[in-house]
Amino acid sequence: MNITIVGTGYVGLSNAVLLAQHNKVIALDIVQAKVDLITQRKSPIEDAEIEHYLAEKRLDLWATLDKREARPQERVARRPVADVDLDGTTANYAPSPKSTLGLAVAGDGL
DSSP states (O other): OEEEEEOOSHHHHHHHHHHTTTSEEEEEOSOHHHHHHHHTTOOSSOOHHHHHHHHHSOOOEEEESOHHHHSTTOSEEEOSSOEEOTTSSOEEOSOOGGGGSOEEETTSOO
16 A cells, blocks of 8 residues: 655654555655655654664655655555645645544545
8 A cells, every 4th residue: 555644753753664564655744854864764753663663674665845746656644743735835734623533545635
């Protein structure tokens, strides 16, 4: 399955690492430094297990700033703490009722 994770804070990154063990995962973020670290298989947050999995485990995980890159293969999106319009050009990082849904099927409110 192809999955897009929006946001690479603790919730987003831990879900991305977990899901990338058996799925293709794209981590979408707005912070270049976080994207760069994930691409280098380094954790942008302090967490021993995430650091270990990024460094040692085989994960199908990559990160991007570009919503268009994240969208084409997307089947499921995880929105941990943000309401993000993947079709638009801006992201609203204010919590919303949609952000509590967890998993949403592409085309169903994304």
